[in-house]
Amino acid sequence: MPIDGDFLRDRWLDGGVAEDLRILNTQAPRARKTLAALLREDTPFVSCQDGGEHHFRKSELLRLASMLEEWEREELLLPILIEVSGESRQMTVRTKTGVEEKVLGTLLGMPVDREGDEIYLSRAQLPAIRRLLKSSTQYLFLV
Amino acid sequence: MGAKIQVTRPTKIELARLKRRFRLATRIQKIMKDRLSILVMEFLETVKECAVVKERLVSEFNEAYRALSVTAGYLGSENLEKALFALEMPLKMTGRTRNVAGVRIPIFDVEKDTGVAARTAVRPGMTAIEEDTLSVARRCLESIIELAELENSLELLGAEINKVKRINNALEYNVIPSLHGTIRYLNMKFEERDREEGARLKYVKLLIEKREAYAY
Numbered sequence: 286m287p288i289d290g291d292f293l294r295d296r297w298l299d300g301g302v303a304e305d306l307r308i309l310n311t312q313a314p315r316a317r318k319t320l321a322a323l324l325r326e327d328t329p330f331v332s333c334q335d336g337g338e339h340h341f342r343k344s345e346l347l348r349l350a351s352m353l354e355e356w357e358r359e360e361l362l363l364p365i366l367i368e369v370s371g372e373s374r375q376m377t378v379r380t381k382t383g384v385e386e387k388v389l390g391t392l393l394g395m396p397v398d399r400e401g402d403e404i405y406l407s408r409a410q411l412p413a414i415r416r417l418l419k420s421s422t423q424y425l426f427l428v
Numbered sequence: 429m430g431a432k433i434q435v436t437r438p439t440k441i442e443l444a445r446l447k448r449r450f451r452l453a454t455r456i457q458k459i460m461k462d463r464l465s466i467l468v469m470e471f472l473e474t475v476k477e478c479a480v481v482k483e484r485l486v487s488e489f490n491e492a493y494r495a496l497s498v499t500a501g502y503l504g505s506e507n508l509e510k511a512l513f514a515l516e517m518p519l520k521m522t523g524r525t526r527n528v529a530g531v532r533i534p535i536f537d538v539e540k541d542t543g544v545a546a547r548t549a550v551r552p553g554m555t556a557i558e559e560d561t562l563s564v565a566r567r568c569l570e571s572i573i574e575l576a577e578l579e580n581s582l583e584l585l586g587a588e589i590n591k592v593k594r595i596n597n598a599l600e601y602n603v604i605p606s607l608h609g610t611i612r613y614l615n616m617k618f619e620e621r622d623r624e625e626g627a628r629l630k631y632v633k634l635l636i637e638k639r640e641a642y643a644y
Binding site for chain 1: 466477529
């Protein structure tokens with residue numbers, strides 16, 4: 286019956302898939318912490334929107350610390366959020382201080398594309414970054 | 429396969445509602461596709477890493493067996509058994525989680541053997557060969573833990589990929605074509621209604637003109 290089919294499709298769109306979209310970004314941190322603050326913690330973590338915790342690997346934090354100056358450690362907010370949008374093929378990392386640019390550039394071994402507060406990453410660059418910063422980066426899906 | 433057309437009532441409100449749904453479904457599908465590609469990328473990276481760790485584990489096991497047989501030759505099997513019974517290898521491991529595109533993945537961190545853990549395992553009077561075997565065994569254990577983390581990640585990522593793929597396919601091959609078809613059908617229906625309305629008005633106009641001609 287068309288009414289049933291219509292109703293089920295609408296309910297599926299409103300319910301199941303919308304719920305999936307809603308929980309898509311619940312892993313995003315409630316508040317990010319600086320690298321210096323995380324280095325001082327025994328078990329470095331940030332709280333997520335869903336009430337869970339996202340933990341960092343100490344080895345990654347030490348690697349980041351080794352490539353930054355003291356003042357830069359106070360400026361770098363972790364996890365670094367990689368924004369993924371369905372509209373564009375590139376991914377974006379927002380930066381205010383430019384420390385993220387230095388980190389990503391050092392890891393990739395090449396200068397990154399920055400325009401104002403935004404650093405653009407191509408899909409080819411992503412695996413290299415994620416391989417080295419597994420717990421220090423997170424995806425953020427823009428709906 | 430043609431798109432399934434589902435119309436409850438052919439009205440303009442229904443058309444507006446369907447168009448809204450179509451836009452929503454298209455946006456959701458784009459995001460799901462992005463998420464799928466990211467999950468697949470993470471999965472493939474984990475597979476590569478898994479292969480490297482497995483290879484390393486095999487070579488470490490070879491080394492460990494060689495070290496064990498050398499120790500057995502040096503101490504004798506009875507003494508080796510006694511030493512193994514008395515042996516303690518303290519290992520501090522912390523298990524936590526990290527999040528990858530909405531999937532909770534475990535992190536197992538093993539404290540490196542530079543601190544107290546390594547020193548407590550080495551008993552006084554232990555020979556250099558025994559110490560060497562112990563350190564090789566410890567390295568094997570660390571690799572096993574690393575491999576466990578990666579295998580678990582693979583399992584979790586694989587399950588999520590399947591789920592997202594199903595949603596994406598349902599949207600791409602069922603929901604969006606069906607909505608598109610219904611919108612097209614409704615548009616055609618309204619155009620037809622407009623044409624009918626035009627023809628009817630022309631006919632009425634003709635009737636009025638005829639009536640007016642007879643009146644004179």
